[in-house]
Every structure is written in C-alpha cells, then in structure tokens.
Amino acid sequence: MARLDSRYNISFRRPVAPLPRHTVMVAILAAIIMPSCSNDNGEIGNYRYRTDMHEQPSFKKLEDPLPPVKNTIPVNGKEETIRDSVSAARLVNPVRWTPENADSGKFLYETHCTSCHGLGAKGDGLVAAKFQQPPDLTTAKYQRAPDGYIYYVIRYGKLIMPSYYESVKSRERWHIVNHLRSLQK
Numbered sequence: 001m002a003r004l005d006s007r008y009n010i011s012f013r014r015p016v017a018p019l020p021r022h023t024v025m026v027a028i029l030a031a032i033i034m035p036s037c038s039n040d041n042g043e044i045g046n047y048r049y050r051t052d053m054h055e056q057p058s059f060k061k062l063e064d065p066l067p068p069v070k071n072t073i074p075v076n077g078k079e080e081t082i083r084d085s086v087s088a089a090r091l092v093n094p095v096r097w098t099p100e101n102a103d104s105g106k107f108l109y110e111t112h113c114t115s116c117h118g119l120g121a122k123g124d125g126l127v128a129a130k131f132q133q134p135p136d137l138t139t140a141k142y143q144r145a146p147d148g149y150i151y152y153v154i155r156y157g158k159l160i161m162p163s164y165y166e167s168v169k170s171r172e173r174w175h176i177v178n179h180l181r182s183l184q185k
Contacts, residue, residue, distance in 0.1 A: 082156070085153075088152030089146040089148050090148060091151060093151075096178075097182065105182075108179070112164060117137060121183045137183070
C-alpha cells in the first residue's frame, strides 16, 4: 500500500479482478502458435539472423571445389571429342598397366562400376537384381573389343548405362579399362 504523504491517508491501491483461466490459456497458445504461422525466411532487411543447414557452401560427392576458369586449358591438355564408337576404337591407351597403378584402377572400378557390373564384371551387381542386367564384361566379345571402345562407353554411356564423363576423369577411365582387362584374364 503506497501512501502519498504520511499526513494524508490516501491509498492508490485498487482491487484487481483475476483474469479468467481461458483468457490466460488463449494468450499462451497465441504466443506459441502465431510465430510458427509466419513465413520466416530468417532475414530482417539485409540482416540474416538464421542460417539453415541446407543453405551452406558445401560440395557434392565427386564435385570439384572450384570450377575451372573460363577459356582455360587443363594441364594435361584439352580432352578431344570422340565422334563415335568407330573413331573411339582407334584410341590407344596411354596408361600402361603396372602394379603401382593397378590399385587405382581397382578402386575406381569398385567405386563406379561394381553396383551394376559386380566385382568380377560378370553383370551380377546389386542393381542387376532389381533392374535390367548389364552385360558380362568377361566374355570373348568384350575381350576382343579395343580399349578405346571401352573408354568411349565409360565416357558417353550406352543404352541404359549412364555417362561417367563428369565423375570420372580421362586418366581414371583408362585405369578402369586396365582393371577390366585384368579381370578378363
């Protein structure tokens, strides 16, 4: 009880009626629900107060972190366009099979090819059970195929096989060809 002056007995206190329970509950629910109904994009003007994980500067698998500068030529030279499988058959494998690079070819084959073609290149990969079965790459038909043709199929794809042009670099394709040749023996 507040007094204006000790000489006067004046009180500023007024009786306050309690709020009904439903009014308090409605106020609490409104405080909880209303912010979730807004279209909050995490910005106020130019200030960003919230960042979400899906908006981050990350790179996808097998993606180069920086794109090449426009109109530049790679250190290894520009990769030539192959017109068709006939001209691809004339390509010569520049990567010789050695025990040192055999592991690279095996790793690349297991990373990109085993899901469809299987570990032994017999066409018995995990995808074969649920999709169209890929060919057995150890048959005489593929043993007679030139290295350039296999390189061409890896690069551009064929029938249901997708192109691996962007995910497997030129030298890596030749390593896969060498590993496939070792599986065919």
